[in-house]
Amino acid sequence: MKSPSVGTRDAVTVAGEIFGLKSIAAYRSGLEINTNVTNNDAEEGLRQTLIAGKPVRIANKNLIDYIFLRSLEVAQSYDLPMQIHTGFGDKDLDMRLSNPLHLRAVLEDKRYSKSRIVLLHASYPFSREASYLASVYSQANILQLNQWLGAKKSREVVFSVLRDACIDGDLSVPEAVEAAKDIFARNAIHFYKITPANKVINSHSNLSQNLSGDLAIDVSLVRVMWVDGAGQHRCRAVPKKRFNDVVVKNGVGLAFAVMGFSSQMDGPAEGSGLTAVGETRLVPDLSTLRRIPWNKKDEMVLADMCIKPGEAWEYCPRDVLRRASKILKDEFDLEMNAGFENEFILLKMLKRYVI
Known part of the structure; x- marks a missing residue:
């Protein structure tokens, strides 16, 4: 294996385009990271992983711990957050090992004292433990749930707390509004050092002036659209510049599990066989790119799901439609046409007089 110093040299060229690193060690061998794991331990772990055959699934604890620590060193050297x-998480994890308290050895290690660690998903159901770590260790930070249900519940809780603070006289209404903006936007923007134009900012600089008020942004977003297995429209919103520079060519990642979401919850339906392990790429079909009429700053584009360039994922709805259309044409000489049936009710205002 390369030494960390050699392995990080190439990172200089892309460090300015990266906003953080992420680890799923909790879902493999757990968070009780051995801070004394050696290069030899990692090499032996890699050897055992490779001789196990395909598909390769890294589960060797020594190898995972080594990758975790080297990644944390890289993140710290470039002042990047480590998520x-x-x-x-995944159904095959051992929940006991995903408790963030297991990270104490890492947090106590002086080599990583300047790291910026983000505990994702608020560590649920270990939220109290995560809160304790964030209050004791300056390196530890908590990020709320990012799924729709988590965001909804977070807003409800924050609203309740800020409302009570206003009623009790602890905060004025304008102060509560500013606190909400910090909690849901400004803190993350400042922590990840990004501007609305998707550029890195100095950690000591103030937020851009256009973040005040309603946090309006100058750069439009592109909503990369797909339809999930439940027939719901979903999207990944990408800054326009990143869309042009990266997504047009390489697409944007999407976990397999998302196609298994039901209409009742943001989680894969039981029996779908789809998990958060592995991802497809949402590759935009530029012929469908349109400006959104009700939001002129945003655009939308339909996307194909690919497992690699030019090869559609078996669950890609657009490719399924193409294959079905081809069968109809080749075997039955039929062509499929689609239309909309708009149903509506006309109401008439009636005045009623009470005598």
Whole structure:
């Protein structure tokens, strides 16, 4: 294996385009990281992983711990956050090992005292433990759930707390509004050192002036659209510059599990066989790129799901439609046409007089 110093040299060229690193060690061998793991331990772990055959699934603890620590060193050297999945996750994880308290050895190690660790998903159901770590160790930070249900619940809780603070006279209404903006936007923007134009900012600089008020942004977003297995429209919103520079060519990642989401919850339906392990690429079809009429700053584009360039994922809805259309044409000489049936009710205002 290369030494960390050699392995990080090439990172200089891309460090300015990266906003953080992420680890799923909790979902493999757990968060009780051995801070004394050696290069030889990692090499032996890699050898055992490779001779196990395909598909390769890294589960060797020594190898994972080594990768985790080297990644943390790289993140620290470039002042990048290190996101760590904690708490609830894949069905094959051992929940006992995903408790963030297991990270104490890492947090106590002086080599990583200047790191910026983010505990993802609020470490649920270990949120209290995560809160304790964040209050004791300056390196530890908590990021709330990013799924729709988590965001909804977070807003409800924050609203309740800020409302009570206003009623009790602890905060004025304008102060509560500013606190909400910090919690849901500004803190993350400042922590990850990004501007609305998707550029790195100095950690000591103030937020851009256009973040005040309603946090309006100058750069438009592109909503990369797909339809999930439940027939719901979903999207990944990408800054326009990143869309042009990266997504047009390489697409944007999407976990397999998302196609298994039901209409009742943001989680894969039981029996779908789809998990958060592995991802497909949402590759935009530029012929469908349109400006959104009700939001002129945003655009939308339909996307194909590919497992590699030019090869559609078996669950890609657009490719399924193409294959079905081809069968109809080749075997039955039929062509499929689609239309919309808009149903509506006309109401008439009636005045009623009470005598």
